[in-house]
Amino acid sequence: MAEDQRLLRIRPYYWGAIYLNDADCEEDFDIDFHDGGGPVLATASHVSVLVVNARTVDKADADVTVDVRVAPQRIDGLSHEVAFQLPSGRLYIGDADDSDEIAVQSGRWLLQFDVDDPAQARHVRLVMSPL
Template identity: 40%
Template sequence: METGERLRRTRSYYWGCIYASDEEEGDFGDLDGPGPIWTSHCWVTIQVRHARLVAKEEADVALTIEVRQTAAADFAYQATIDLPSGVLSVGDADSDEALRLAPGTWLMQVDLDSPDDATNVRIVLSPARPSN
């Protein structure tokens, strides 16, 4: 597994959410959580600035994803996500990126600059359990 920064993107999210899921998992099932993070076994939804509710020049959200061998300290939100395919799809209904990891269960730690109107999202992924 390659560690370090794997993705850095700045763009608007028309739907107001960043979705992260196993590339082959089509159904997110029942999402759980108080917000701004909702999870299921293979899906994480992160509420961000809603591009339809602000001026175009204020709509961008900066997303950084880092992969580590061990968990980071002091992140406000975390969830585990099952990746049987080993590929994490990150984006929204308009476009997404694929991160090749390893099959297994991953810890996803999320830091937001604002829980109500995030424009800066940092995600750290680290292995929770490898696939058998």
């Protein structure tokens, strides 16, 4: 994905979270870190954004919008951020049911997030910029 391009995905997340990791990550996802606060949780190899759990709401209210943009540098005004290593240059964004892949230059990236509701997000904005 080139700078200033976007990925927009609208779908339900039946696990109540959006998971992000490097495409070549061989470590299993450690669900235990999910017990902390939110809405953005991170380990060295995974990031999670808590969203509305599609199993606990009406089908009409289950969709979550994920809006991803690659930018040349950090932007102001986003609530949460994580510095994240992408050795492969490919970031998986999704859950156990489906995922999308963002291809960027390998290296360290700043992942900046904004959510509409910290407890049950229905709209997640992610801006990625190189560090």
